Amino acid sequence: MKPRVAFFDFASCEGCQLNVINLEEKILDLISIVDVVTFREAMTERTDEYDIAFIEGSINRPMDEEKLKKIRANAKVLVALGACAHTGGVNKLRNQWPVENVKKEVYGDADIEGNPLFDAFQTKAVDECVKVDFYIPGCPIDRNEFARMVTQIAMGRTPKLPTYPVCVECKKNENICVFEYGEFCLGPITRAGCDAICPTNGEGCDGCRGYLDDPKMNAAKDVMLKYGITLDMMMKKLNMYNYKKEGY
Amino acid sequence: MKALSKQKWLEFIDRMIKEDAGEVIGVKAKGSRFHFSPLDAAADLRLDYDITLLPPKKELLPTCESLLEFDISQPFDVQVKKEDQKKILVGVHPYDMVAINMMDRIYLDTHVDEHYEIRRNNTTIIVSDILNIPDRAFCGSLGTHVVDTGYDLLVTDLGDTVVIAVGTDKGTELLDKYASPRDATDSEKGDVENLRETTGSSYTRKMADDYNWSEVLKENYEHPIWDENARKCLSCGSCTLVCPTCVCYDVEDEMELNLVKGKRTRTWDGCLLKDFTLVGSGETFRESPMERYRHRYYRKGLYLPQRFGFVACVGCGRCATQCLPDIADPLEVMNALAASSMEEKKELPIPEVEVQGIKEELLLPVSATIMQKHKMNDLETLYTLKLDSGKKLEYEPGQFVEVSIFGIGEAPISISSSPGAETFELLIRRLGDLTTAIERLMPGDKVGIRGPFGNGFDTDELEGNNMLYIGGGCGLAPLRSIINYSLDNRKDFKDVTILYGCKDPDSQLFHSDLDRWEKMEGVDLFTAVDSCPDGQCWDGNTGVITTLIPKAKFDPKDTKVIIVGPPIMYKFVIRDIKALGVPDENIIVSLERRMKCGVGKCGHCQINGVYVCLEGPVFNYKDIKELPEAL
Ligand code: SF4
Ligand code: SF4
Ligand code: SF4
Ligand code: SF4
Ligand code: SF4
Ligand code: FES
Numbered sequence: 001m002k003p004r005v006a007f008f009d010f011a012s013c014e015g016c017q018l019n020v021i022n023l024e025e026k027i028l029d030l031i032s033i034v035d036v037v038t039f040r041e042a043m044t045e046r047t048d049e050y051d052i053a054f055i056e057g058s059i060n061r062p063m064d065e066e067k068l069k070k071i072r073a074n075a076k077v078l079v080a081l082g083a084c085a086h087t088g089g090v091n092k093l094r095n096q097w098p099v100e101n102v103k104k105e106v107y108g109d110a111d112i113e114g115n116p117l118f119d120a121f122q123t124k125a126v127d128e129c130v131k132v133d134f135y136i137p138g139c140p141i142d143r144n145e146f147a148r149m150v151t152q153i154a155m156g157r158t159p160k161l162p163t164y165p166v167c168v169e170c171k172k173n174e175n176i177c178v179f180e181y182g183e184f185c186l187g188p189i190t191r192a193g194c195d196a197i198c199p200t201n202g203e204g205c206d207g208c209r210g211y212l213d214d215p216k217m218n219a220a221k222d223v224m225l226k227y228g229i230t231l232d233m234m235m236k237k238l239n240m241y242n243y244k245k246e247g248y
Numbered sequence: 249m250k251a252l253s254k255q256k257w258l259e260f261i262d263r264m265i266k267e268d269a270g271e272v273i274g275v276k277a278k279g280s281r282f283h284f285s286p287l288d289a290a291a292d293l294r295l296d297y298d299i300t301l302l303p304p305k306k307e308l309l310p311t312c313e314s315l316l317e318f319d320i321s322q323p324f325d326v327q328v329k330k331e332d333q334k335k336i337l338v339g340v341h342p343y344d345m346v347a348i349n350m351m352d353r354i355y356l357d358t359h360v361d362e363h364y365e366i367r368r369n370n371t372t373i374i375v376s377d378i379l380n381i382p383d384r385a386f387c388g389s390l391g392t393h394v395v396d397t398g399y400d401l402l403v404t405d406l407g408d409t410v411v412i413a414v415g416t417d418k419g420t421e422l423l424d425k426y427a428s429p430r431d432a433t434d435s436e437k438g439d440v441e442n443l444r445e446t447t448g449s450s451y452t453r454k455m456a457d458d459y460n461w462s463e464v465l466k467e468n469y470e471h472p473i474w475d476e477n478a479r480k481c482l483s484c485g486s487c488t489l490v491c492p493t494c495v496c497y498d499v500e501d502e503m504e505l506n507l508v509k510g511k512r513t514r515t516w517d518g519c520l521l522k523d524f525t526l527v528g529s530g531e532t533f534r535e536s537p538m539e540r541y542r543h544r545y546y547r548k549g550l551y552l553p554q555r556f557g558f559v560a561c562v563g564c565g566r567c568a569t570q571c572l573p574d575i576a577d578p579l580e581v582m583n584a585l586a587a588s589s590m591e592e593k594k595e596l597p598i599p600e601v602e603v604q605g606i607k608e609e610l611l612l613p614v615s616a617t618i619m620q621k622h623k624m625n626d627l628e629t630l631y632t633l634k635l636d637s638g639k640k641l642e643y644e645p646g647q648f649v650e651v652s653i654f655g656i657g658e659a660p661i662s663i664s665s666s667p668g669a670e671t672f673e674l675l676i677r678r679l680g681d682l683t684t685a686i687e688r689l690m691p692g693d694k695v696g697i698r699g700p701f702g703n704g705f706d707t708d709e710l711e712g713n714n715m716l717y718i719g720g721g722c723g724l725a726p727l728r729s730i731i732n733y734s735l736d737n738r739k740d741f742k743d744v745t746i747l748y749g750c751k752d753p754d755s756q757l758f759h760s761d762l763d764r765w766e767k768m769e770g771v772d773l774f775t776a777v778d779s780c781p782d783g784q785c786w787d788g789n790t791g792v793i794t795t796l797i798p799k800a801k802f803d804p805k806d807t808k809v810i811i812v813g814p815p816i817m818y819k820f821v822i823r824d825i826k827a828l829g830v831p832d833e834n835i836i837v838s839l840e841r842r843m844k845c846g847v848g849k850c851g852h853c854q855i856n857g858v859y860v861c862l863e864g865p866v867f868n869y870k871d872i873k874e875l876p877e878a879l
Binding site: 023026029030032033147148150151152154155156157158163164165167168171172174175176177179180181187188189214216218219220222223226 | 278279280281283301302306311312479480481482483484485486489490502503504505506507515516518521522523537570572573655656680681684685688
């Protein structure tokens with residue numbers, strides 16, 4: 001039987017699901033190997049019977065966490081899709097301030113007291129709430145990597161992410177390192193897999209795919225200091241997708 | 249020597265482009281730097297470049313190439329994919345040509361890599377003399393600013409005229425077909441000589457002294473510089489990826505989303521990356537950044553020189569430019585080492601290598617059918633296989649094969665049967681995706697086989713001796729091949745003693761062999777388990793393998809001892825049998841490393857400069873005991 005696949009979204013821009021739909025001609029192949037049973041971006045039918053759950057978005061409210069726990073209980077395999085689900089993504093930036101202040105800033109004096117829709121806590125990544133089997137990192141995800149991961153899961157392989165940094169793909173693309181022209185880049189500590197798309201387009205990597213398992217933080221900081229990057233600029237970039245992650 | 253006016257030279261290039269001489273790839277600007285890229289017009293060619301970001305090796309060994317294509321809906325449908333596009337490389341600098349000559353030795357001398365060979369034969373190389381020196385290069389000290397072989401044409405841009413030396417018939421043909429050169433004048437020839445001489449002496453970065461890289465490295469394996477520099481290392485691999493003499497690769501199977509068709513691809517890999525030496529059991533053999541950082545220098549400055557006779561650095565300086573912490577510059581490191589040589593000299597002996605010049609399809613697996621499947625315990629299963637070609641697999645005890653399931657991957661597995669039968673046996677332990685997938689197969693199913701590879705047990709040398717076999721865990725699998733060989737040829741061997749230890753009673757392997765050995769005349773078998781957990785039963789010896797050594801009755805001076813087991817075991821067993829007086833040359837071991845290619849190309853299996861896939865996996869202890877990375 002084909003594995004049944006469900007997509008769920010929490011706090012996200014749904015850009016990652018959109019990237020799945022954008023598989024274009026490959027989407028037909030995808031549905032020939034899996035049954036997509038729940039997918040808000042593309043269909044209305046829903047069911048609670050699924051084998052593989054793809055979770056997009058970060059977790060911000062008790063009601064979301066409850067729903068996520070139910071999904072975990074239903075799913076054989078749970079995959080965190082995209083940076084928001086993987087690291088908390090940009091959503092985590094608001095964890096710099098107390099939740100109350102954030103609410104005040106966003107909702108002003110509106111009456112939200114006791115309404116579960118607005119009962120936010122500090123942003124969590126999916127694996128801060130439930131066990132995650134596999135991650136498909138990136139903001140947004142790379143659709144080729146998505147396709148690769150799905151085929152590997154479908155064939156009974158353990159999908160593996162690269163254990164080397166973005167620099168490897170950057171070199172293979174024969175880019176001029178952005179440090180050479182005054183930009184700075186988290187490529188050396190960030191997990192590859194996006195084909196170094198940002199440096200290839202002349203932008204430093206923001207680390208949207210998360211750090212490597214053993215990022216060489218000190219060596220990377222020395223490099224940034226050597227190129228005149230201030231600690232403040234560095235922290236801004238480090239925080240963007242990896243707020244308060246281990247390592248610095 | 250020939251010559252063309254600048255105008256005619258440009259016409260020559262343009263004609264090759266327009267008249268489809270092949271894909272013309274030349275040096276073009278890329279932002280403030282340069283790269284090799286298909287030329288649309290001669291006007292884009294920049295012979296005044298200093299250096300390209302990536303070396304031209306990318307045209308001969310692409311960053312990613314498809315080796316095989318397969319269709320897994322069929323029992324065994326696999327095809328080799330070879331690129332036969334004609335290419336003309338224009339503007340290769342001499343140092344890069346020297347590097348290509350080195351790559352030719354590695355890929356063509358022994359176990360000819362056909363993918364590389366075809367691409368190389370289809371490529372015409374036009375070398376161009378250096379007009380501008382990149383700031384981190386030090387070719388002058390190595391003599392690599394000039395080159396005298398390998399190229400088809402060698403051009404020197406003198407401004408108004410381009411002087412052309414012809415290297416091969418292929419070069420002559422190209423030149424005659426697309427241009428009508430005149431002979432170069434003596435003064436032009438003189439100008440070329442002068443230009444080269446000036447270039448050679450213009451390098452400001454030089455070797456501090458006339459030292460020999462290999463000699464310096466031999467003395468400095470423990471030098472503090474390795475650790476000092478490695479602390480700054482990002483483990484980013486850039487220094488290897490951009491290097492014209494780095495040729496290691498990784499192999500991966502990819503499926504299309506339809507799960508029917510797929511391909512096996514190879515991509516550049518580098519020894520600075522963390523998982524370069526990772527094996528199936530999860531062990532990494534060069535774990536610290538320091539070991540990886542140091543390995544690169546030793547490979548270039550000692551191991552390849554010992555094997556091929558050349559220092560595998562051409563002084564291009566790409567690594568120095570592209571290493572962000574700036575610790576990858578061989579010149580700086582070598583100069584520093586030469587200036588502060590350590591007291592202690594430590595030779596790193598590399599066993600003699602025989603260059604075999606084997607030319608056969610190396611990367612294409614042949615099909616084999618599973619005849620029998622015998623589960624030994626929860627993790628391990630013994631498979632009996634037969635080649636579908638009807639031919640017998642010709643192997644020696646101790647050799648290994650690469651086993652493939654298309655779409656999942658390939659792994660080295662040692663052969664555990666004694667040669668002779670029509671079939672062969674493999675013991676496979678469920679460890680990762682591939683071995684899990686193999687476990688799902690049933691008799692009648694097919695797998696891909698490459699090999700046999702490696703150096704097995706030297707049966708000629710072993711015959712006539714007393715034998716002591718010491719096996720730990722699944723080390724008994726390869727050991728069984730030589731044990732049964734000696735028992736199949738019983739009259740050729742004297743006393744046989746077998747020691748076998750494993751974790752617990754349930755993980756004991758090859759019960760029927762153990763029973764048979766137990767009963768055999770002139771064979772002493774001792775077994776032990778590390779411990780016996782509740783629920784299992786055992787009334788034999790309990791303790792690690794070394795506790796069996798005192799029980800064995802053997803003459804330490806006159807017995808060949810063969811040891812195969814998990815990496816951790818060797819040190820202790822060797823210590824104990826040496827204490828009993830067994831001479832080093834009578835100790836034989838078989839070692840495990842990551843073996844992707846099996847043929848000395850991918851670089852993963854190296855123990856210092858020794859290739860486990862070629863010189864091993866069976867080694868005489870005396871040959872490797874000095875190698876720091878071996879045991
Ligand atoms: S990871 Fe990025 S693209 Fe994906 S949902 Fe979050 S914000 Fe959108
Ligand atoms: S641009 Fe970024 S990813 Fe590319 S080499 Fe430089 S640091 Fe690494
Ligand atoms: S280069 Fe960095 S920021 Fe850009 S996609 Fe890749 S990981 Fe994300
Ligand atoms: S080691 Fe560095 S200088 Fe030497 S050939 Fe490689 S990239 Fe060039
Ligand atoms: S030596 Fe430099 S280029 Fe090489 S891995 Fe370390 S940091 Fe990267
Ligand atoms: S070099 Fe590839 S396995 Fe030895």
